[in-house]
Amino acid sequence: MTHDLLNNKKQLFDRWAPSYDWLFPSVFYQAIHKRLLEYVDLPSHSYVLDLGCGTGRLLDRLATHFPDLYGTGLDLSPQMLRVARQKNRHHPRLIYIEGKAESLPFANGQFDAVFNTLSFLHYLQPEVVFAEVARVLKTSGRFYLADITLKSQAESQLMPITSGGVRFYSPKNREFLGCSAGLECVGNNYLLGPVLLTIFAKK
Template sequence: MSITTQSNWYEVYRNKQKIFDLWAPNYDLLFTTVFYQAVHQRLLEYVELPENPNVLDLGCGTGRLLHRLATQFPTLKGTGLDLSSQMLRQARQSNQHRPRLIFKQGNAESLPFTEGQFDAVFNTISFLHYPQPQQVLFEVNRVLGEGGRFYLVDYIGRKKTVSFSIPLFTNNLRFYSREQREQFGTVAGMECLGHHFLLGPVMLTIFRRIGSGG
């Protein structure tokens, strides 16, 4: 990887962090609250977890999904990871499931966790932000235990990657087709168990870790 490429990716993440830090205080008051609630409710219909599960939520934002998981699975322990310190501040302030839920700042492309640490990983409307999506899948595979599942929820693209700009974001967001999602998983050592539409063009893809990890 060139120094220029590293610098560009660092700038991408720094800009996104600034935006979400600004949004954080009022984030749960936006229309996204109703939208995410609907998506989460549909997602929970497909979630299968072992007894006493340990899960990770990438791009956890204000912690709403982890809260719903902890409510539905009373023995669940969960970690939320987000780039935005202000989103994490909101998540910690509204955390009703201490000490079962904790929140950490970090980057999805370089997860600060050990191999095989989690039974399941969730990623909801966040994958579209990542400059290196394949690296995220490698990291998810690494931190999943054998047979662990990755629940990827995001807008679905067509056969080719769809990229477009949204005001406030300085770089394109990327939507991937189901075929591209499957390819990311295969390269990382995961099996695709299926795709499910949750709400409009928002699709859930479920992966299972089958390899020894990297």
């Protein structure tokens, strides 16, 4: 069942890929990326990971802002990655690979920061994703999670909007997931409308 849902999501984003950067969601995401940058604090020569990188817009912005940054983008959709590679202005500082957030193909403590913007709502095993993020982060590394939230929620809620549904998390629910994975919440900031940035640090 989980395999089928992942394949459905993969096919959905593969179909979107050729026109994705021209669609309204992309404009919305770019505005969020711009606001997100105001809260990003990275050491020199950082190694960062963007989960659900799509066409690579966030990594492109980060690499421009931090000229000594090295970044890896990971996405489930090979067609999204094809677009990201074609538009990669910062090669070899930025690379893009196919993979799943639930089983990251990286070493323990490999990254100074992990970013995830507007794709966490699609993940079927959020606890596993948090555990994997914590595993690949260096000690004191940061996890920047930006996604839609519903302020009134005490718990997560499954919304059947896309194939397999999407799930929104309250700030309290995010903090619980982070704490369970050994990550400490160091801040919550609304970026645009209901999009909340939660910043975690690895203890």
